Amino acid sequence: MTSNIPAINTYPRSYYAASAADSMVSRPALTDATETDVCIVGAGFTGLYTALRLTEAGKRVVILESARVGWGASGRNGGQAILGFSCDMPPLEAQLCYEEAREIWNLMRASATEIRQRIAQYGIDCDWRDGHLWTSILPRRESSLRQCQHDAAEKWGYDALRFIPKIELPDWLGTDHYCAGLFDPGAGHLHPLKYVFGLATAAESAGVQIYEQTAVVRYQEEGNRVTIESEKGKVTAGALVLAANVYLGDLDKNLSRRIIPVGTFMVATEPLGERAQALIPSGVCVTDNQFILDYFRVTPDERLLFGGGCTYLGGTPRDIPAAMRPALERVFPQLKGVGIEFGWGGMIDCTVHRTPDFGRRGNVLWAQGFSGHGVLPTCVAGRVLAEALLGDDTHLRIFMKLSNPPFPGGKMFAAPIEAAGKLWYRMRDMF
Numbered sequence: 001m002t003s004n005i006p007a008i009n010t011y012p013r014s015y016y017a018a019s020a021a022d023s024m025v026s027r028p029a030l031t032d033a034t035e036t037d038v039c040i041v042g043a044g045f046t047g048l049y050t051a052l053r054l055t056e057a058g059k060r061v062v063i064l065e066s067a068r069v070g071w072g073a074s075g076r077n078g079g080q081a082i083l084g085f086s087c088d089m090p091p092l093e094a095q096l097c098y099e100e101a102r103e104i105w106n107l108m109r110a111s112a113t114e115i116r117q118r119i120a121q122y123g124i125d126c127d128w129r130d131g132h133l134w135t136s137i138l139p140r141r142e143s144s145l146r147q148c149q150h151d152a153a154e155k156w157g158y159d160a161l162r163f164i165p166k167i168e169l170p171d172w173l174g175t176d177h178y179c180a181g182l183f184d185p186g187a188g189h190l191h192p193l194k195y196v197f198g199l200a201t202a203a204e205s206a207g208v209q210i211y212e213q214t215a216v217v218r219y220q221e222e223g224n225r226v227t228i229e230s231e232k233g234k235v236t237a238g239a240l241v242l243a244a245n246v247y248l249g250d251l252d253k254n255l256s257r258r259i260i261p262v263g264t265f266m267v268a269t270e271p272l273g274e275r276a277q278a279l280i281p282s283g284v285c286v287t288d289n290q291f292i293l294d295y296f297r298v299t300p301d302e303r304l305l306f307g308g309g310c311t312y313l314g315g316t317p318r319d320i321p322a323a324m325r326p327a328l329e330r331v332f333p334q335l336k337g338v339g340i341e342f343g344w345g346g347m348i349d350c351t352v353h354r355t356p357d358f359g360r361r362g363n364v365l366w367a368q369g370f371s372g373h374g375v376l377p378t379c380v381a382g383r384v385l386a387e388a389l390l391g392d393d394t395h396l397r398i399f400m401k402l403s404n405p406p407f408p409g410g411k412m413f414a415a416p417i418e419a420a421g422k423l424w425y426r427m428r429d430m431f
């Protein structure tokens with residue numbers, strides 16, 4: 001398996017990179033041969049969660065990162081740690097038995113607790129705040145919020161969700177764009193780049209070795225060992241974990257055929273002073289329930305972070321602030337003409353059914369297909385992969401029952417099919 005991904009030394013110019021500049025640490029590239037129990041490709045949330053659990057259990061772990069720690073989606077996302085995979089529970093229920101779907105739900109609940117515990121345990125300064133609000137723009141989708149609340153309580157034993165009718169929304173949001181909301185106190189939001197830096201520091205303190213600017217170009221399984229090669233170095237390991245997101249490319253074509261890269265974009269306004277508090281008086285993070293959704297929250301330095309849009313196969317608008325402004329001003333008309341200081345994009349790894357793709361083939365394990373919803377689910381992935389490597393693959397076997405076929409016709413056909421799908425969903429969102 002080979003790849004020609006280049007080594008990258010800089011972070012994209014984002015609000016996160018600017019506000020976490022003080023915590024940036026450079027790590028060396030791998031330039032020789034080394035031996036370890038587990039080698040992980042990718043120093044994002046998935047790789048770091050897996051590494052932390054393995055090292056806590058006494059395994060030797062090496063992480064190889066082609067760019068910098070948190071350079072991928074983990075360091076540029078909306079920071080919304082929401083319970084649930086992108087596909088939601090119905091596709092999981094359709095493919096698994098009740099007990100298995102319930103186990104996945106329980107894993108998500110446990111991950112919401114684990115994130116809070118890790119932040120406290122390692123003293124990670126990442127602006128964590130409790131609370132998430134799903135919102136509905138269309139009255140007919142209000143019922144899906146109620147259904148979600150009902151299912152969470154009745155099927156999954158989670159009765160913390162609270163339905164917010166339109167009349168109460170002004171206590172939560174400074175906009176009348178929405179007709180209802182669903183509040184989840186178990187979710188929350190954080191500064192993802194500071195958080196991923198904190199996880200990396202914790203992993204290193206526990207003994208994990210992280211090499212940056214070390215693009216893995218090929219790997220090979222020989223007997224019960226895996227040899228992983230970068231341009232200048234080589235790792236021989238008992239197992240390999242691929243935690244490379246959409247950047248996996250030719251390193252493992254069988255896996256990368258099962259995801260397509262979808263671009264999503266974010267902007268950060270100038271500091272808004274007192275106006276910020278009025279936008280989201282409740283301090284929660286917010287996501288609407290459109291197919292092509294908006295997500296936003298306010299930062300401790302009183303900026304609005306607003307994300308949304310999507311482009312298939314990784315295309316990026318030439319001027320991200322200009323492309324995002326209409327959506328931002330639609331939600332908050334009072335911010336018309338507001339200064340936008342940062343605009344950046346990133347890629348999400350969508351599977352055909354938006355179900356997570358976790359698996360194992362011999363001594364090679366992987367987790368991908370978070371489909372735009374990974375801040376909390378990557379914590380589940382780290383646990384599931386680490387457990388399997390430590391001898392208990394009960395959870396991994398549940399995930400491996402999910403069907404994640406290759407995109408029909410490969411990426412060439414995935415683009416027009418997905419573009420047509422996007423148009424269809426946009427029309428459904430409008431009417």
Ligand SMILES: Cc1cc2nc3c(=O)[nH]c(=O)nc-3n(C[C@H](O)[C@H](O)[C@H](O)COP(=O)(O)OP(=O)(O)OC[C@H]3O[C@@H](n4cnc5c(N)ncnc54)[C@H](O)[C@@H]3O)c2cc1C
Nearest residue numbers: 042044045046066072073074077078080216247346374375
């Ligand atoms: C703009 C944006 C907003 C988002 N907002 C949210 C949100 O609010 N809430 C939410 O739940 N999810 C969100 N997501 C999704 C979430 O960020 C991801 O699902 C999650 O971060 C994936 O983590 P990861 O570790 O699997 O991948 P990544 O963080 O992308 O890490 C993969 C790493 O692997 C490295 N790599 C790849 N190939 C190689 C190679 N050959 N050799 C060495 N290294 C390699 C890459 O450089 C990269 O650093 C968002 C994503 C984006 C892009």
